Amino acid sequence: MISDSIQPPDIWHSNGVKYFVSFNEFYQPIKKGGHILVRFIGDVAKTERFCPIREINWCHVNAQLKVDIIKLIRSVRQYRHYLKKALFKPTLKTKDQIYQAAPSGYPRDSWIHLVDYWYSEKGNKFAERGNEARSAQNHVHTTGSTSYANIRADLEEKNGREPSILEIFKHTHQRKDGTFVKDTITKDFLVNIQTQLLLALFFTKSRVQIENEAFNKLMYGDDVPKRPLGYGYGVKQSDVYGVHGILRKERFYGDGDGDNNALALQRMEKVVADLKDENKGLVKDHEELKTKFDESNFLMKKMTSQFGQILDVLGTGKAPVGFLDIAKKVLHTSNSEVFDFVSGSHPSK
Template sequence: MIRKHFVLPDGPLVNKALVMRIDKPWNNHRYKLKKDFFDPVNKSREENYANVPEGVSTRSWTELVDYWLLLEAMEKSEMGKNARALQGNKHNSGATSFANRRVDMKEKKGVFSELAFFKSVYAKEDGSFKEGTLPHQFVEDANKKVQENLASSSSSKPVIEIENAVFNELMYKGEVPKRPLNYGFGVKQSDIFGVEGLLRKEGSSYVNNNAMEVENMKGEISVVKKQNEDLAQQNQVLNTKFEETTQSFKMIASFLGQVLKEVRKGNVSSNLLDGAESAITMVTDDSGGNGNNQVEK
């Protein structure tokens, strides 16, 4: 049906993208059909069969009714309702991301406060809020506090600045949030407040703590640096010993080669064998440089 209306290339990647794009609208469509035309409490299976929505074939509707009446489908539906009820703030932004909504709002109204954006996201189409919900209570408390600040303020402080201060106070209790609200996923503290703003909001203790942490890190780095220097010296000693031992083995091999050569000639003397035995003993005992001198002698 999509390809009848749009010119799209063939291929598995395009087909997969189409399925992913149509998935959510199709689920929303089925939800609306179920809400408006399906009633498992007051109607029997046959009565639900007969209540076919316009634009839906009888066969497709019958299959949907059979699925919705399954115990497994009912359990999933109940779990979804319970999970939805646990969400305190339910926005009305729909498929429009908060980032795009901010851009649209800035183009229409210019600079706006966080409280104004909160109202635009969580309010209904007529601008009102459903009573008994957390957004309704939050907006009421925020509006009251803004009016109090405006009445008690002796300076010409901008309303946007007052609304931002009230929003941060009520929403975050004066603290910088780890995940700021109404910005979508992946937004960090410094992205909103900036590094300097983040330091100011945390207060002087934050700066002092950072200074202490820097000093501690300096001490730890100094210790690690000293350990690396000691390890480097130990490695140098080991490399020197390894080179001396390797040289000793080379000389011993050369000396033993001479001994074997004399053995084949039948010219083996006691002094030659004693020298070979002494050289092997010196290498085994790790005598180092002194052994090299004695071997040469």
């Protein structure tokens, strides 16, 4: 095993050396091998023959070039952002001076094409949108280039269990000295979550479940997020909150130790069958409850109508002799029907 730092040039000239890359349950690269892979892909994105910077829209890139690049096109955008931040200084340099500052390894015409885009109305419009989106961020992470997938893996290895979303959020948004990024609401957000946790202490759920529910409630409200926070790139809504998420939590996708696919499929089929049976039972219970509600509603309306009629007669002051005895019997009969209904013996209408 190589213990020294491995840089992208080492991989380009590895002469057949193979690097082992681990992936988590979301198929994200983790550990040292994953870090090497991500950095190498980033280096691929900086290579002109694979990712020409003159192409402003990724859809315009040659289809074969896309096949040659692993699906992390964010690296292309991030590198263009790096070039813009480092070399595009319109307030300090003229356009011609910026033209002359082309990065090494790139044709000058490609660089000029990119600079012209940054100067264009469309380029400025997208830049303004990006600045607005950045300023609207209420939470800013403090982990630099370390991926969320690696942070999850490190916390799981350290604690011997899967970390909650809250643990990951605290770890990725809190500095080493315990402070938070200035002008963010992260500190108040975590205080509110702690309040929710205190209210949930007496529920029979695991600590991770309680923390996840409290985090999701305060972060997303009643909405299911399209991009779940704390999982990193590549994780979709369905991976966490859909069927895939449920099966993953129940370990139906195997634990990575050679779990037989056929056996896993049988287990999933059994779960689906059980869910169908449970759904049938819920439908039946719903129909029974609806029937009971309709009958209860009918009895209450009947009793209310009778009681109202009795009050109307008494209000006139002209109730006939024996009226109260008759009214008492009527109400007693209605009361008996209600009692029979509550005890399970349905009255006939």
